[in-house]
Structures are given as structure tokens and as C-alpha cells.
Amino acid sequence: MAIKNAFYAQSGGVTAVINASAAGLLEAAQAHPDKIGKVYAGRNGIIGALTEDLIDTSAESPEAIRALRYTPSGAFGSCRYKLKSLEDNRREYERLIEVFKAHDIGYFFYNGGGDSADTCLKVSQLANTLGYPIQAIHVPKTIDNDLPITDCCPGFGSVAKYVAVSMLEASFDVASMAKTSTKVFILEVMGRHAGWIAAAGGLASSKERPVPVVILFPEIAFDQEKFIAKVEQHVQGYGYCTVVVSEGVKNADGKFLSDQGLRDAFGHAQLGGVAPVVAGIIRDKLGLKYHWGVADYLQRAARHIASRTDVEQAYIMGKAAVEFAMAGHNSVMPTIERTANSPYVWQVGMAELADVANVEKMMPADFISEDGFGITNKCREYLEPLIEGEDYPPYQNGLPAYIRLKNVAVPKKLAEFKI
């Protein structure tokens, strides 16, 4: 088989470990000089392929590639851009082929979530649809943990660890202050559709070190009366209470709890998160002193407290993608298969992209406790191994020594293309 170049790109919201997948993929590709020539990264995801904005990863030193393993964010830039169907946008597919041909690209690696898997699936069909031979492999990544088939998604474990650690620390803080000051702390976390991230807040509590955490899941319609009763019960029992609330929590009528139609003194619409709304309820109904935080990007960028399990899995997923390509596969995604809980054992599996694209995996109902405010033991057994282990980046002058790549552009060969 002739040597072909490879294309790699990052897609969707970035994570603390997507660059670890890039490191795994790039290092694995170097082990196959007989089949893979250069690996070109797309600048800003698939957009880089469309605009012929390619990055020559061979210009980076081995040390720089290794440093990707401990650098959060998307080193080549990511994008939120979903390819339409071939029928709706033939022009873009033909452009992709033009770019792939011009740069002799025979392998397409796409690192993202559900939408990106769909893009990767469409590219994998180019041989059939437009006669261009390519092997397209998807590398799983999403903090939302909502890809099907794979037991978990790289990126999620580190967010889960961040949320669990933060809730534990904030709970210790509130417990100290509760006698004369703050009694309730509320943390808003990501996860608009599924409560995986909010569920991780439940790990702050354990048998040995109980913490009164109330979880508000997007799967459970918000019941103000029940919520207030639960918080009050905890404050009476423990002296304080902490709440982790998913940004996606809705009222019984299906409206986001964060959507309170806020107006400033001049009547202008204002932004609000859901944490201050929950804080307002605590104030109005219980009259307790509260504090609230919104983790936002900090939770998914927090490489400094990444889960070692997550980093390893992300790295191995990148490596497995190359191995799948070398074995001749197309239109597949490496997955994480859990074979045992305690001690945790997992292995690499393989899923067909057709089974992955556009399918969302929700939290199983039996992961949420009966009252709707906590996690079950089954959920705990699932989550615990995913936050296991630390994997600290090196530091310099008190800060993580995250790498910024050179990102040298590959000379363009084609006419400009407008997206």
C-alpha cells in the first residue's frame, strides 16, 4: 500500500484531555512511516480542511507533542460546524475531496462528540458517494458523556473530578461558616441535556465523609416545594447544605429554570445563570444566607486536576484510531469497554460510526435516587473509577507549563474557498 498523508482535526467544545488524544494519535502515526506520511491538522476543525488551512504537525518537536498530553484546550483550534448532507451541500464535499487530493490525504481522523461523529460518518462514505478512497475514524471526545456504545467519553472523567473536588472543597468551606454566616452553597455546572456532570457532584459525599449535597438534574423537572424541603432537612441535620445544579434544569412546564426573563432597571433583558435563580429561591423561601458559583469553562479546561484515568483513555483512544486505520478499518470509532468495576478494568472496543452518529446516551433512570436529588450506588460505582488518579502537569513559575504549538501552515495549493 502506498504511503498516504493523514488529516486530524478537533471539533466541538474542547476539553482538558482532547490534546492527549492528539498526542496519542500523532505518536502512533509516527510508528507507521511505511503507511502514514505526514499528519496535517485542520486549523479550527473541519473548517481547516474546507479552507485548506492545514497545520504541518511534523514541524513540532517530539517534546511538544508529548506536552500535548498535559495541555488542555484544542491545540489546533476547534470549531462548531456540522457538515450538511451530501444532497444539501455537495459543494463542501467536493471541496473536501479537492483538498484531500491536493495533499494526498488517505486517512481522516476526527476528534469530537455526536455531531462530529456524523461529520466523520459522511466523510467515511466519500468512497461510495463520490469515489474518493479514504479511511475515516472518529476519536471520541465530549464532557457531556453522551456518546452511545462507549462506556464513557474522554473529557468527562476530568470534568467529573473537577466538580467532585470543587463540591467537596466548597462543602468544607460552608460547613465552617454555617454557624453565623453562609448556610447554602450552589454550584452551576454544564450538561444541558443529561445530568452526567451534575451527578459527579454527588461523589463529594461518601459513607466515611458524608456531605449534604443536593443535585438538580436536567432529567428531573424542578419541584420547588420538594427542593426547599430537602435543603431545609439538610440544614437542620448538618447545619449547612450544598447544591449542584445543571444548567439544563427545567420547570415542570419544560421551561429552563435559568430563563427568568430578567430585566435591568431600564427594562433591558439581562443574562442570568441558573445558580442565582436557585439562590433566590433559598433566600425567599428559607431566608438563609447563600453563596453561588458558576464553573463554566473552568470545569472543562481544568487540566491541573484532570483524572489520570481520563488522560490515559484519551491518549489511548487517539492511538487506537491510528491502529484501526492501519488494520484497514473505515467508518469506526474506538470505544472504552468496561470489563470490571472494582478494581476497574477496561479495554479498547470498536463501534460502527453509523451506530454512534446523532445518538445521545442519557443517564439511566436507576442512576438517580428515588427522591430525584441524589445518585444511586449503581451510579457511584460507574463514576468512581472515572475520576481515579491524578496526572499533574509540570509547573513553571507557579503555573502549569502548558504548550502552545508553532502551528506551521502547510503551503496552499488551491484557490480560496468561501464557507
Add this chain to the structure above:
Amino acid sequence: MAIKNAFYAQSGGVTAVINASAAGLLEAAQAHPDKIGKVYAGRNGIIGALTEDLIDTSAESPEAIRALRYTPSGAFGSCRYKLKSLEDNRREYERLIEVFKAHDIGYFFYNGGGDSADTCLKVSQLANTLGYPIQAIHVPKTIDNDLPITDCCPGFGSVAKYVAVSMLEASFDVASMAKTSTKVFILEVMGRHAGWIAAAGGLASSKERPVPVVILFPEIAFDQEKFIAKVEQHVQGYGYCTVVVSEGVKNADGKFLSDQGLRDAFGHAQLGGVAPVVAGIIRDKLGLKYHWGVADYLQRAARHIASRTDVEQAYIMGKAAVEFAMAGHNSVMPTIERTANSPYVWQVGMAELADVANVEKMMPADFISEDGFGITNKCREYLEPLIEGEDYPPYQNGLPAYIRLKNVAVPKKLAEFKI
């Protein structure tokens, strides 16, 4: 000199390292069995002294005391409670003496900020005012870094490190997304009166790794036009921009920027932070996609990313307080004296409480850059050593193994006292 018992209490907002001071103090006290009997901790600060709610720290194992060094929050509970003057509340001072007498307390150690230093000062004067012999030593602690005389305050360095690391990580994240999505990220941090904590966000940027960080200090009146121009300039130059905003930022008319008189759809007053207000300005004036976060308690509880310098200083301040007492001092506070910047060298100094109580140290004007949105080199030289080094807690099951003490109550000897 006869053996006397000691009283120790934590006061005000807790930090990631106030328990490290407790560890230093308790371990140092054990080294003086000829002078110090038991160390009784006040449950919830000075309130524990007033209500005779004392904790017998000798019931804790040496391992537990050592674990305080890496456990955030206030292990004995803190309080927000300031003693009034002797004239205004003689009853409370007499009660303190009653409790001290009943438990043979000759040393008073109070671990807190400016208000607490005032309480400690009043206790130190009990010999003169009410004829009860006691040595009162203050142990500095405040994330606000606003105590005078001492070069910095234990608790601040770790918040500074948290904010610098978080801003660096969020900046990497936004940079990856900026092409097709979020271009501005805003993080709200603490520091209502002084911009020390916001200033730490400036450390995310360095000569080797420039990051377009805009800082909004409480010391500088918010100028919307200049701010928008600055953000626009960064977005044009870098493609993105990150903003760290102090909760205490005010308009030119002295009104908190966070105070927008928010109302919900029913006209009810709503809570808001300053981060969403800044985000709204970005949206309305620049039309850019934004994200915002509010660090709140997470920043001061984040022992998992504490500064090693800060942990060491906190521990040594606790130890020094005991040594000062053993040397016969009263009404003093150990301080941190910086003797060199690079390499950083510091030593323990001593301040009179009369010079510390109720004095706030503001950011020097020459720490803020001329345009009001950044830090100067002088500020950077001051801050950098304070975030130097890591001091990771041990982990168990993926979470920090923070200790919860037994907090065994000392039997009460007196009648109840109502505060």
C-alpha cells in the same frame, strides 16, 4: 512560670490554608509542655469562647493534626462576629474572663483578618482593662491580602494561584473556540475593596506565553467605552479575550456594577453577579459570543491547587505565634517580611496589634498599569513568588483525603451564656 492552657480560634472567611496555621500552632504548642497544657479550640471562633463551647485538640491524633496542613476550610468552625468595645459590651469581656478562668487559659491565639485582629487586640488588653493576665497573639489570615505591615497574608497566595491557573486554562479554551464560537470569557473573583485577587489573573499572561487578559479592578472606576475598546483591540489582535472582574468594581458614580436592579418577569428583585453584567455589555456593544463564570467559594477553598509558598507561610505563622507567646510577647502578630524577590527570600517579623487592627492595605497605585486594565512589572514581581510551588494533598478514590476532626467537646463548667 506555671503551665497554662491555650485557646485557639479561627475567624472570618476561611481559606485553603488556615488549617495549616492551626497545624503549625498545635504542633509548636506540643513542643512546650512545660508552659502550655492543653490547646482548646473555640467551636466557631470567638463564639466558642463566649458560649464555653471548647474543643479538646489533644483528643486528635498526631496524624490528624498533620492532615490539617492539607485540609481547606476551618476545621473548628469559623464565625463572623466582632467584639464591640469594652464600653459597649462589658458583659462579653467579663464572660470571656469567666471562661478563661474556668479553663485555666493563659494564651489566646486568634487566626483571622483585620476585624479579628481588633478582637485579638481587645483580648490582649484584658490584663490592663479587667485585670486578667493573658497573652494574646494574632495569626494572620485573609484571602483579601489587606493586612498592613506583613508583606502578604496567608490564604492569598493560594487564591492567587487558583485565579492565575484558572485564567490560563480558560484562556486556552477560548482561544480554541474563537474562530466559530466564544470569543470572550469573563471570570468574576472576590475582593470587594482591593484588587489583589483580580490582579492575580494578570499572571496568566507572560512574555513567553502572552494571553490577552483584561482586569477590572475595584480601585478603578469602570469606564465602559475604554473597556469595550480594550476588548475589541484584543479580539482583533488575538482572536479572543479574557476578562477577570473583581466583584467590587464600581461605576464612576460609585455604584457597584453588579447592582443592576435586576427584576424577573414578575417584577421580583433578582440576584446577579458582576460577570453576567460584563457579559451583557460585550453582547450589546460588540455582539461577540461570550461565556462567564463566577469562582466564589471555589477560589478560596481550592486546597487542591494551593501555593506551596502560601502553605509554608501559613504553617510557620501558626508556629511563630506560639514562639512569640513563649518569649513573653502579648498583643502582637507574626508577619511575613520579604527580603529578596528573585530568588524569593522571606523571614518572620513581628507587628504590634495596635498597628494592625482595622487598617486596610490597598493595592499600591503603581501595581496597576497606566490604562487601568493590567498589572505592572512591579506587581508581577510581588505576586509571582506567592504562587510559587505546588503542595498537593494526598488522594483517596480520586478525591483529596481531607480530614474531618473529631472535635471532642470540653466538659462545660459554667452556666449558659446567651450571645
